[in-house]
Amino acid sequence: MCHALLCAAPRVAFVESATSAILFQGLASRGPKLAARNMADVIVIGAGMAGVTAARALARAGLRVRVLEARHRVGGRIHTLRDFCEAPVEAGAELIHGARAQIWPEVRAAGLTVRPSPHGMTAMMVDVGAGARWLPIALLDPQTWPAFGVLRRLARTEARDLSAREFIERRGYRGRARTLAEMALASHLPGSLDEIGIHGFLADGVLELETGLDHRVNEGYDRVVGHVARELDIEFGFVAQTIEWSNDLVVVRERDGSERSARAAITTIPPGVLQSGAVRFEPELPQAKRDALAAMVMGPALKLVMRFEESFWPRRLALVGSGVGPVTVYWNVFYGSKIRAAVLSAYCTGPRAATLARLNEDELVATVVDDLLRHFPKARPKLAAWRRIDWSRDPFASGGYTFLRPGGAQARARLAAADTGALLWAGSETATQPIAATVAGAYASGLRAASEVIAMLVPAQP
Numbered sequence: 313m314c315h316a317l318l319c320a321a322p323r324v325a326f327v328e329s330a331t332s333a334i335l336f337q338g339l340a341s342r343g344p345k346l347a348a349r350n351m352a353d354v355i356v357i358g359a360g361m362a363g364v365t366a367a368r369a370l371a372r373a374g375l376r377v378r379v380l381e382a383r384h385r386v387g388g389r390i391h392t393l394r395d396f397c398e399a400p401v402e403a404g405a406e407l408i409h410g411a412r413a414q415i416w417p418e419v420r421a422a423g424l425t426v427r428p429s430p431h432g433m434t435a436m437m438v439d440v441g442a443g444a445r446w447l448p449i450a451l452l453d454p455q456t457w458p459a460f461g462v463l464r465r466l467a468r469t470e471a472r473d474l475s476a477r478e479f480i481e482r483r484g485y486r487g488r489a490r491t492l493a494e495m496a497l498a499s500h501l502p503g504s505l506d507e508i509g510i511h512g513f514l515a516d517g518v519l520e521l522e523t524g525l526d527h528r529v530n531e532g533y534d535r536v537v538g539h540v541a542r543e544l545d546i547e548f549g550f551v552a553q554t555i556e557w558s559n560d561l562v563v564v565r566e567r568d569g570s571e572r573s574a575r576a577a578i579t580t581i582p583p584g585v586l587q588s589g590a591v592r593f594e595p596e597l598p599q600a601k602r603d604a605l606a607a608m609v610m611g612p613a614l615k616l617v618m619r620f621e622e623s624f625w626p627r628r629l630a631l632v633g634s635g636v637g638p639v640t641v642y643w644n645v646f647y648g649s650k651i652r653a654a655v656l657s658a659y660c661t662g663p664r665a666a667t668l669a670r671l672n673e674d675e676l677v678a679t680v681v682d683d684l685l686r687h688f689p690k691a692r693p694k695l696a697a698w699r700r701i702d703w704s705r706d707p708f709a710s711g712g713y714t715f716l717r718p719g720g721a722q723a724r725a726r727l728a729a730a731d732t733g734a735l736l737w738a739g740s741e742t743a744t745q746p747i748a749a750t751v752a753g754a755y756a757s758g759l760r761a762a763s764e765v766i767a768m769l770v771p772a773q774p
């Protein structure tokens with residue numbers, strides 16, 4: 313969710329290595345010497361944006377890299393639906409945020425095209441309690457005025473970390489101003505006001521979303537990660553359950569005991585999966601890492617992607633952001649595109665996603681359509697198809713993405729720290745630049761972790 317208004321207003325070709333995996337396993341079982349010779353230099357766990365970026369950088373440095381991926385596709389939380397309508401629709405990550413996103417060169421190199429998703433005055437509707445109104449009209453409401461500039465005030469906030477709720481209460485926002493302030497602090501992040509720490513909010517670069525420069529990839533976000541992943545050696549369907557680490561060897565085991573080992577490894581397993589206890593570390597992770605994981609919340613994120621027989625929303629509408637009601641934001645998926653399919657994506661985060669996740673599919677659809685009628689009372693929406701994607705139920709994500717609890721502003725640096733011998737750490741949750749917990753952050757983290765491994769394994773040139 314974006315909230316530019318709050319500041320602005322008052323102003324493949326993959327090498328699916330089943331064969332090589334079998335060969336590798338066979339060699340490993342024939343004795344340590346042979347296994348050691350065929351051992352990869354580096355294992356990368358996870359073929360999301362962080363993992364494939366790290367793996368490619370390592371391969372380019374001349375190292376033998378093996379990627380282990382639990383799913384049967386690359387991309388992780390980038391997941392493009394290609395069977396929903398005539399054009400790709402995003403089930404996970406949707407937007408490239410800002411001009412500083414480090415993935416732009418990859419988008420260009422892959423020959424992909426983009427379309428903007430503006431959240432400015434003329435393209436966005438907001439609901440602060442009176443139904444969806446065009447942004448300028450919503451902001452004409454004097455009840456909202458005290459909350460203008462809430463994000464600027466946040467950036468100048470006191471030394472002690474506060475929860476978003478404490479911050480809002482200290483400022484004394486009431487009524488619609490409070491709703492607007494809550495939207496500013498909680499609508500992008502998948503958590504409640506009590507869980508979100510304002511120092512973490514700032515450290516994570518969430519204010520960067522204020523630039524309003526968001527883009528969708530016309531050919532699908534998965535094409536970006538696919539471009540980075542081409543030519544990598546990826547073993548699909550490998551679910552890491554135990555990671556044994558030391559200073560010069562990392563062994564990764566599946567439930568059935570089969571194992572892969574390397575001189576170093578990078579894990580990109582999302583924090584939600586680690587917090588669930590699905591992966592065991594031997595020896596146990598250092599206290600600083602465990603504290604870092606405890607300081608993060610991998611909050612729920614749920615999408616209901618809907619195709620209607622015809623559009624019932626204004627053509628110039630890019631999104632509807634709502635501070636009340638069951639849905640956090642509705643994206644007009646094909647805004648700015650020649651595609652005529654009438655597709656809305658209802659995106660829900662935090663407590664709203666948790667509530668909707670408890671509904672069965674019929675109840676969910678009925679709730680969302682009712683909510684749409686609240687915003688567009690004259691509409692007669694005819695739903696042709698829908699798809700529910702609940703990232704909390706995905707065992708290889710266990711949530712949408714992370715934010716930091718009060719007092720947790722250092723957690724990402726601690727999770728990223730190279731303090732577990734030959735096991736290094738990447739993933740969007742270890743990045744803060746330019747925005748934490750994003751695709752661009754994942755990409756940056758992959759490059760950072762790869763450079764750490766290269767420094768460890770590749771002798772410096774004299």
Ligand SMILES: Cc1cc2nc3c(=O)[nH]c(=O)nc-3n(C[C@H](O)[C@H](O)[C@H](O)COP(=O)(O)OP(=O)(O)OC[C@H]3O[C@@H](n4cnc5c(N)ncnc54)[C@H](O)[C@@H]3O)c2cc1C
Pocket residue numbers: 357358359360361362363380381382383386387388389390403404405406407408409550551552553580581582585591613614615703707708709711712713738739740741749750751752754
């Ligand atoms: C609904 C939603 C919307 C989002 N919107 C945006 C957006 O608009 N813009 C944006 O920039 N970001 C967005 N994000 C965040 C973005 O998708 C992630 O930050 C980013 O894709 C994470 O990349 P990653 O490589 O760090 O992790 P992941 O993509 O999660 O990759 C980790 C990989 O590890 C694998 N794995 C997990 N467990 C194991 C295991 N035990 N063994 C082996 N492999 C394992 C997973 O299958 C996965 O492929 C969104 C996320 C969600 C869920």
